[in-house]
Amino acid sequence: MKVIAFYNLKGGVGKTASAVNLSYLAAAAGYKVLLWDLDPQGSSSFYFQTNGLTVKNAAKKLLQQDIVLTDVIQPTAFVNIDVVPADMSARQADIILDTTKQSKKRVKQLLQQVTNYDIVILDAPPGISLLHDNIFTAADWVLMPNIPTTLSIRSYEMVISYFEEQGYDTNRIKCFFSMVDHRKNLHHEVMQQFYKQKIFFKSYIPYLSDIEKMGVHQQALFEYANTSYAAQCYRDLWNEIEKHCIKA
Numbered sequence: 545m546k547v548i549a550f551y552n553l554k555g556g557v558g559k560t561a562s563a564v565n566l567s568y569l570a571a572a573a574g575y576k577v578l579l580w581d582l583d584p585q586g587s588s589s590f591y592f593q594t595n596g597l598t599v600k601n602a603a604k605k606l607l608q609q610d611i612v613l614t615d616v617i618q619p620t621a622f623v624n625i626d627v628v629p630a631d632m633s634a635r636q637a638d639i640i641l642d643t644t645k646q647s648k649k650r651v652k653q654l655l656q657q658v659t660n661y662d663i664v665i666l667d668a669p670p671g672i673s674l675l676h677d678n679i680f681t682a683a684d685w686v687l688m689p690n691i692p693t694t695l696s697i698r699s700y701e702m703v704i705s706y707f708e709e710q711g712y713d714t715n716r717i718k719c720f721f722s723m724v725d726h727r728k729n730l731h732h733e734v735m736q737q738f739y740k741q742k743i744f745f746k747s748y749i750p751y752l753s754d755i756e757k758m759g760v761h762q763q764a765l766f767e768y769a770n771t772s773y774a775a776q777c778y779r780d781l782w783n784e785i786e787k788h789c790i791k792a
């Protein structure tokens with residue numbers, strides 16, 4: 545079972561769009577996927593149209609180990625994709641974790657309870673906190689979408705420094721460019737500069753209205769634009785991820 549987190553210090557960079565579309569492609573390739581929506585905003589749960597959680601304050605109870613992951617896993621319309629829906633009590637994750645023993649290992653311990661998945665995808669909220677330490681500890685791979693702008697790149701460098709400070713293996717981080725606007729020179733320049741670093745996948749996701757429309761359709765991109773350029777870009781990225789993070 546491989547655990548892949550979509551993460552960035554910054555919000556609005558395409559973490560959730562990637563987590564949802566890549567879960568879909570992984571499932572279509574035959575892998576059994578669990579998507580765990582750790583962002584209290586609940587966007588990936590929304591895209592998979594999961595029913596609300598039947599357990600109240602599920603995130604709080606999970607982190608306190610009052611319940612197990614299988615108590616909250618929900619099926620989706622797709623055979624190979626199950627979801628742990630988001631829950632507003634995840635807002636207090638850091639306060640809850642702070643009071644628990646082995647506070648950086650809770651998410652990893654919870655994932656050890658499930659064995660029937662090939663891939664677990666974590667849709668992380670933005671930020672760096674104790675919850676993120678949990679995500680970094682549990683994940684085999686931390687995949688970071690980056691908009692090719694100065695500020696986004698700065699946040700990527702901060703994450704690398706944080707990994708080094710905390711003694712996490714930076715080789716587990718891979719980045720890809722997201723929301724790329726071909727009309728902007730800055731985007732081209734930043735991409736040229738950073739492609740020299742092996743940490744970036746060659747495939748990238750452009751800024752495309754077909755992707756933006758996921759919210760309108762409340763679905764993964766492939767359900768309504770399977771033959772689009774956007775769909776092809778995600779497929780190229782998935783192929784790289786599968787080769788580098790799943791099969792290697």
Ligand SMILES: Nc1ncnc2c1ncn2[C@@H]1O[C@H](COP(=O)(O)OP(=O)(O)O)[C@@H](O)[C@H]1O
Nearest residue numbers: 555556557558559560561723750751752755756
């Ligand atoms: N490549 C893209 N092109 C156009 N819009 C995008 C793209 N990726 C994401 N979006 C839109 O931008 C917003 C933020 O994306 P989201 O994936 O939710 O970011 P994050 O999870 O990092 O906060 C959403 O409305 C989403 O539909």
Ligand SMILES: [Mg+2]
Nearest residue numbers: 559560583587
């Ligand atoms: Mg998100």
